[in-house]
Amino acid sequence: MSGVRVLVGTVKGAFVLTADGKREQWEVRGPHFGGWEIYHVKGSPADPDRIWSSQSSGWFGQVIQRSDDGGRSWEAVGNEFVYDGVPGTHQWYDGTPHPWEFARVWHLEPSLTDPETVWAGVEDAALFRSTDGGKSWAELAGLRGHGSGPHWQPGAGGLCLHTILLDPADPERIFIAISAAGAFRSDDGGATWKPINRGLRSEGILPEPEAEVGHCVHRIAMHPSRPETLFMQKHWDVMRSDDAGDSWREVSGDLPSDFGFAIDVHAHEPETVYVVPILSDSEHYPPEGKLRVYRSRTGGGEWEPLTAGLPQGDCYVNVLRDAMAVDALDPCGVYFGTTGGQVYTSSDAGDHWTPIVRDLPRVLSVEVQTLP
Amino acid sequence: MIRVVLPAHLKTLARVDGEVEVEVEGPATTAAVLSALETRYPTLRGALRDHATHQRRALVRFFACGRDLSHEPPDAPLPEAVADGTEPFLVVGAMAGG
Numbered sequence: 001m002s003g004v005r006v007l008v009g010t011v012k013g014a015f016v017l018t019a020d021g022k023r024e025q026w027e028v029r030g031p032h033f034g035g036w037e038i039y040h041v042k043g044s045p046a047d048p049d050r051i052w053s054s055q056s057s058g059w060f061g062q063v064i065q066r067s068d069d070g071g072r073s074w075e076a077v078g079n080e081f082v083y084d085g086v087p088g089t090h091q092w093y094d095g096t097p098h099p100w101e102f103a104r105v106w107h108l109e110p111s112l113t114d115p116e117t118v119w120a121g122v123e124d125a126a127l128f129r130s131t132d133g134g135k136s137w138a139e140l141a142g143l144r145g146h147g148s149g150p151h152w153q154p155g156a157g158g159l160c161l162h163t164i165l166l167d168p169a170d171p172e173r174i175f176i177a178i179s180a181a182g183a184f185r186s187d188d189g190g191a192t193w194k195p196i197n198r199g200l201r202s203e204g205i206l207p208e209p210e211a212e213v214g215h216c217v218h219r220i221a222m223h224p225s226r227p228e229t230l231f232m233q234k235h236w237d238v239m240r241s242d243d244a245g246d247s248w249r250e251v252s253g254d255l256p257s258d259f260g261f262a263i264d265v266h267a268h269e270p271e272t273v274y275v276v277p278i279l280s281d282s283e284h285y286p287p288e289g290k291l292r293v294y295r296s297r298t299g300g301g302e303w304e305p306l307t308a309g310l311p312q313g314d315c316y317v318n319v320l321r322d323a324m325a326v327d328a329l330d331p332c333g334v335y336f337g338t339t340g341g342q343v344y345t346s347s348d349a350g351d352h353w354t355p356i357v358r359d360l361p362r363v364l365s366v367e368v369q370t371l372p
Numbered sequence: 373m374i375r376v377v378l379p380a381h382l383k384t385l386a387r388v389d390g391e392v393e394v395e396v397e398g399p400a401t402t403a404a405v406l407s408a409l410e411t412r413y414p415t416l417r418g419a420l421r422d423h424a425t426h427q428r429r430a431l432v433r434f435f436a437c438g439r440d441l442s443h444e445p446p447d448a449p450l451p452e453a454v455a456d457g458t459e460p461f462l463v464v465g466a467m468a469g470g
Binding site: 035062063079080082 | 415
């Protein structure tokens, strides 16, 4: 029988949650790398036994771990992330130039076809790639070098490259997003880049609300069957593009708040989208203390609250940008982790929810592998 | 032979238990000990000091013989008792919350 493996990164270690295709009985393994911040754990679509983990700490820096047996054992691989050439400066919070400094890997995106190749989005924002199984890393410097890099400013969480989307229909096309610079696209395998932020408005945040760069994009999601269509959770506003990011329109519709971090798309329905509304940019918890996932079956605009099994009172957790994922089973499973340490699952596309675990450390990321 | 005591997280990363011992070529200095450690335990590269600049990570400290050597020049000779293996060289994660 098929099954799922849920990969959870927390501020104090990684956890691997497994179940068969019914998704009722769960085995919890971990913490792996206990005591370390695990920003992201993700499996290779080309080899499900290969899993990558970004492990870091304020004391001892960045470690990249690789498993070749589905997360049972791990090996530390290369961790030298050196900016290409003279790194230059970006803007600091006060607008002064600040040298680019590597802090950590926020996101690891394995190649869709080659288990040896993996992309890394880092803070301070840059894109790296390894083609030798993680032994060595090289920056794709065209991103920082495309022109606007010196004007990028960090968001509250740092100047982080947190989203990497690989186009399954075009191996040369890559989308990335940076807080607080915006979204960018490459059509030549990462050599050159252009900002794709037309239609985004950051009223009251940017002096020029429709600036080409400077938007705090929190997350972008794509359905693999429609790589031209992108869904974005911005600092405020849920957005949609149907031309690979060349233009965006707002689809926040009737959401109780259009602030949030996580966004994802149903595995089998490209127009079914999930978000978790958060009250505001300073109040990082759900409106009214009710933890609600909102689902749109119309590609945005019209949203329905999904509440069954989720706390509907006195709930003040957050769901971070990399902490929502879907499996590929039928019906589609949806998963998210909270800053309160819960990982919730729905095995009916969001209609009903149940916690897999309730008491993990603050959850930073959730990914799911659907196993044969 | 220089004895080195690693903090628990770095023991896990290096997959060692207890003290480790390293040989250094030439004078026994902090830089030489760190290079020997990184050669013998490559997973420690980047965890103690920057890969390229060799600047000590801000929250890593080096103690020996009751002294904090963290701010000594990396090429300064270590105490004789460390160089001859009588006393260990301690790598310490600085006191910090989180």
